Structure formats: C-alpha cells, structure tokens
Amino acid sequence: MNLKSLLAKPFASYIHKKIIKESHTALQDQEAIFKNLLKVGGNTVFGKDHHFENIHSHSDFTKAVPIRDYEQIKDYIALIKEGKHNVLWKGKPIYLAKTSGTTSGVKYIPITKDSIPNHIDTARNALLCYMAETGNHAFVKGKMIFLSGSPELERIADIPTGRLSGIVNHHIPKYLRTNQLPSYTTNCIDDWETKLDAIVGETINQDMTLISGIPPWMQMYFDRLVERSGKKISELFPNFSVMVQGGVNFEPYKAKLFESIGKQLDVIELYPASEGFLAFQDTQKAPGLLLNTNSGIFFEFVPAAEIFNEQPTRLTLKDVQLGENYALIINSNAGLWGYNIGDTVKFVSLNPYRIVVSGRIKHFISAFGEHVIGEEVESALLSASKQFGVSVTEFTVAPLIQQGNGKSYHEWLIEFETPPTDMQAFSLAVDTNLRAKNVYYDDLIGGNILQTLQIVPIRKQGFIDYMKHIGKLGGQNKVPRLSNDRQLADDLKTFLTASLP
Structure with a gap:
C-alpha cells in the first residue's frame, strides 16, 4: 500500500461516518439551512424585492417566492454581469458557470464562496464512502480520468466564467494532480474528436484505475481504445476497478460498457449540475443516490403533474412519499431561489433519503x-x-x-x-x-x-x-x-x- 492509499484509509472512514450521521439528521439540517438562507438572503437585492423580512415559515416563503427557471432570474444575473454586489447572495459570485439552455441560450449560473464546497466536496465524499465501504483504496495509486470542459476561463465583470467541469478542474486536490489525466493542454482542446484522440493517446499506455464521465462519452472513449489496440479495456487497464458516472441513466448503457471493458466493475453514480451537486451514491449495497441534505441547498418537491400549475403544491423533505414523481426545486447559498432544476426525481428510500432521477420535465x-x-x-x-x-x-x-x-x-x-x-x-x-x-x-x-x-x-x-x-x-x-x-x-x-x- 503506497502513501496515498495509506492516508486515504482513515480519512475515508472519518468522512463515511460523518455522511451516515448526517443522513439521520436530514430534516434538522434542512431546517437549519432554510433559516440561514433567509437570514443571509434578506440583505440581497432579491431578498428585499421579495420581502424576506416577513418570511417566518416555509408557507410564507412559497407565497413570497414563486417557482422560477432561468428566464425569471435573468434580470438578476444581468445585474451580476454588470458588476453589482449583493444581488442574489452576499458579495459577488466567485465564478459564473456557463451552461446551455434551450430557450435562454447560454445560461450563467452563479457559484459563490459559500457554494463552491458543495461542488468540490461532494464528489470527494462519494469516492471516500466507496473506499470505506469496499476497502478498495488501491485505485488512488494509478491514473484517473477527470474529464472536464476547457479549464480556460474568461472573465465577466471580473468574475471567472466557464463550464462547471472546467471550473472544478481548478479545485482538484494537489495530491491527485499527479494522477490526473488527461493533461491540462488536452482538456483545453475544443474540438471533441481531436480531444478524444488526444485522450486516447495520453492514456492507452497508462495504468488507468478510475475513469469518470457520462456513459455515452465513456463508450466513445472505449470504442476508440479498442479500435486502436484490438484489446478489451480490461486487457489494456488490468487495474481499472472504478467507473464514476452521472448525467444520464446508466442502465441503458451498462451492458455495452461492460462488454467493452470485458468484465464488470464497481460504478459510482453522481448527480451534479451547474446549479448544485444534488446527490451521490453513498453505498454499493442499496439503490438510489443519497440526497445532499447538508450542503447549502434547501430542497422543495412539486408533484410532477402540478409543475405547470400557477400555484403548485410545494413539499419539503418531511412530506415526500416513496415512488411519487416530483419536480426538483432548489434554494441555495449560490443565490438560487425557488429554482426549477428541470429534473424529476423519485424517492426509493426515506431513511435515509435516497432518490433516482426519473427524467426531465421537458422530456x-x-x-x-x-x-x-x-x-x-x-x-x-x-x-x-x-x-x-x-x-x-x-x-x-x-x-x-x-x-x-x-x-x-x-x-x-x-x-x-x-x-x-x-x-x-x-x-x-x-x-x-x-x-x-x-x-x-x-x-x-x-x-x-x-x-x-x-x-x-x-x-x-x-x-x-x-x-x-x-x-x-x-x-x-x-x-x-x-x-x-x-x-x-x-x-x-x-x-x-x-x-x-
């Protein structure tokens, strides 16, 4: 066991115990987050526009703050892009995450000093929970793919701006930098097929132990490796033991991915979005993703059939039921209020609170x-x-x-x-x-x-x-x-x- 594996073991155990403990205090944590959001948000332009000083309960909140999507916060984002402070959250965002919208074109989602740990720590916690549960620490010795958009960032109102994955790339811990592939230069390539060929060239002779990405991308990567080498992925990378994925339902891709690999291996599923890291797989033994209930996000759930109603039912975590299809609404320390993520989820467990993503509202x-x-x-x-x-x-x-x-x-x-x-x-x-x-x-x-x-x-x-x-x-x-x-x-x-x- 090398030094990284040795150090990872006690840290993984500590984080795993912390996650288990927090999973049992989810309702209390959500209530505390709700109160803190209102307290800080009351001093913002948004909070004053919506009279946060008069909000004393969730019922008050739903009356004062309607559900909205990006179109309804564009005016506030415009103020941020003009350099204004205390618009949606205190101060200025430390980043703006660019993401593609359908009706809105490019969307700019604020990431604040308070919200950045949600993005960084959650992915880490998922890996550490996996280590603690399975005892597999060996993968930290090898090379790992953390695929991202270009880490080159532009500036808007002196705020670094780019794709979320490119932003997060700047926060990968130093102790993992030497294990990270592809290189910074390759991650900066814009043309996808050129980038994919470069990734194949950089990794085909490496000891790859962890590969992360959305399933369609991983399949393209595996196909290109097999085409170039004539070998199964498990032959190229005999120590490849962990696959990290998110963004789409894994099941339709699972059989072909494992066929390309040549064996089954452990999969860790994540639920990240530019608006927040919402859930992650905390165990290999139970279905669903653990809702991120103590990470600066206060969740609301709208019965999916009501999401387009003028005044839909807005439930908090204590009111959800198993198997119901809910539109996911978030309020966060990034300055998002009553924000419709656009996804639908179902709870597969209420103790702890685990979800599956059931679809997109517009799909x-x-x-x-x-x-x-x-x-x-x-x-x-x-x-x-x-x-x-x-x-x-x-x-x-x-x-x-x-x-x-x-x-x-x-x-x-x-x-x-x-x-x-x-x-x-x-x-x-x-x-x-x-x-x-x-x-x-x-x-x-x-x-x-x-x-x-x-x-x-x-x-x-x-x-x-x-x-x-x-x-x-x-x-x-x-x-x-x-x-x-x-x-x-x-x-x-x-x-x-x-x-x-």
Whole structure:
C-alpha cells in the first residue's frame, strides 16, 4: 500500500461516518439551512424585492417566492454581469458557470464562496464512502480520468466564467494532480474528436484505475481504445476497478460498457449540475443516490403533474412519499431561489433519503394525453433487450400523429449494437412493457386510439454523426430520450437519409 492509499484509509472512514450521521439528521439540517438562507438572503437585492423580512415559515416563503427557471432570474444575473454586489447572495459570485439552455441560450449560473464546497466536496465524499465501504483504496495509486470542459476561463465583470467541469478542474486536490489525466493542454482542446484522440493517446499506455464521465462519452472513449489496440479495456487497464458516472441513466448503457471493458466493475453514480451537486451514491449495497441534505441547498418537491400549475403544491423533505414523481426545486447559498432544476426525481428510500432521477420535465410524450416519461421508456426497452439478447447503443422516442384515417403511434429511433432477430416481436415486447408502466398509454392502445409503437433502426454511428453535425458531440451533451414534438426525430431521419458532407 503506497502513501496515498495509506492516508486515504482513515480519512475515508472519518468522512463515511460523518455522511451516515448526517443522513439521520436530514430534516434538522434542512431546517437549519432554510433559516440561514433567509437570514443571509434578506440583505440581497432579491431578498428585499421579495420581502424576506416577513418570511417566518416555509408557507410564507412559497407565497413570497414563486417557482422560477432561468428566464425569471435573468434580470438578476444581468445585474451580476454588470458588476453589482449583493444581488442574489452576499458579495459577488466567485465564478459564473456557463451552461446551455434551450430557450435562454447560454445560461450563467452563479457559484459563490459559500457554494463552491458543495461542488468540490461532494464528489470527494462519494469516492471516500466507496473506499470505506469496499476497502478498495488501491485505485488512488494509478491514473484517473477527470474529464472536464476547457479549464480556460474568461472573465465577466471580473468574475471567472466557464463550464462547471472546467471550473472544478481548478479545485482538484494537489495530491491527485499527479494522477490526473488527461493533461491540462488536452482538456483545453475544443474540438471533441481531436480531444478524444488526444485522450486516447495520453492514456492507452497508462495504468488507468478510475475513469469518470457520462456513459455515452465513456463508450466513445472505449470504442476508440479498442479500435486502436484490438484489446478489451480490461486487457489494456488490468487495474481499472472504478467507473464514476452521472448525467444520464446508466442502465441503458451498462451492458455495452461492460462488454467493452470485458468484465464488470464497481460504478459510482453522481448527480451534479451547474446549479448544485444534488446527490451521490453513498453505498454499493442499496439503490438510489443519497440526497445532499447538508450542503447549502434547501430542497422543495412539486408533484410532477402540478409543475405547470400557477400555484403548485410545494413539499419539503418531511412530506415526500416513496415512488411519487416530483419536480426538483432548489434554494441555495449560490443565490438560487425557488429554482426549477428541470429534473424529476423519485424517492426509493426515506431513511435515509435516497432518490433516482426519473427524467426531465421537458422530456416527455403527452401528444395524446399519455404523459410518458424517461424512466418508463428506458425500463421498457431495457427489459425487452434482456429478454431478446439485444444491445442498444442509443435511442430517442417521439410521437407520430397520422393524418386522415391512420392511427398515430410512438416512433422509436434506435441504434442497435446487437439487433433483434425478430424486430416485430421485439417491438411488441417493448410496447407491452411500456403499457405495464403507464396506464394512460395502455388505455390508448387498448382503446384502439393509438397503434403499437414502431421502431426505426438507425445505422451504426448515426447518433454520433448527427450530434457532430449539430455541433453537440461529446462533453456533457446528451441525446434527449423523449420529445413531445417531431423536431429531433425528423431532423435525425432527414440527416441520416441525406448524403453526409
């Protein structure tokens, strides 16, 4: 055992015990955070605009501070970008995290001196909990990929500004710097495929022990390594033992990733966002991610069906129930108030509070009143894939509304790694699974209003080529699983039938 492994062992034990203790005081910690947020926030422009001095309870808060998304805080962000102090939180942000929005274009999310530990410490805590539980400390001896966006930062109102992963890159502890790959120079490469080739070149002959990233990126990386070496990943990296992932549901990618690796290994799932590090996997023995209840964020939960209501129900942690689909709302020491993250979550445990991410609020299909969500389509496809020995690379689903007398249906665009031998039987199995998951969809099929889903096979590398074509290949970019309109599906089909440039 080298010095890093030796030192990691007692620290991991200390942090693990601390996390367990805090998991049992979640309600008290949330109440304390709520009071502190109001106290500090009362002296800000936002707090004065919303009369924080008159807020004495969560009920008061919900009346004074409506749920909002980025569009509703843009005016406050504009003040910050003009150099104003005490706008959303005390002082000025120490960073602005740039992230892509749909209607807003580029979004600038404040990170403050008080909120930066939430981003840095949570990833560390997840690794330390893993070490303490499994006893695997050896991976800290080898090389580890901490993939990030460019760590080069611009300045707005003298505030360093860039992608969250690039910002966090500056806070990787010095004792891990010598283990970190890729190099700073490679992380600064903008073109994704050039960057990927550089990462492969830097890592192919290294003793890689931990690899982190979103599953689609890791699969591209593994494919490129296998293509160059002709070997399974476990042959290239025999000491590779931990995979850290987040950003999308891991299950649809799991089989192919492990097939590329050549063995199964431990996976640590994280739930980071520019707005805050929201949850992390604290154990390999139970499903779900531990909600980050003592890290400067006060959580609210809105029943998903009510999120677009003018005055939706806003629950605190003590009121949530198992299995219910909630829109996640945060209030934080970054200066976000009643902020709609855009994700839906479900609790799989209330002691401690563990969640799974069930989808995106904007990613659903309800063209016919079915309100199908991401969790349902992923589960339906995964079950059928296991039944038929099918491997899926990527997919997306959209409604197809027929004109005239034809019946409408859901169209599934799927890129298969291993396709089914009987596509019709496979399609019916996926459809049957989805009907079992969603009673409204089942009623529409059973009532002969919709016909069963239809699958359009997408050629190999089709999704990668499309994402490259629209300038969204790599990094944290993900293909939406669901759309309530035809834009993505039609654009993808048009691109794939056109001659490639």
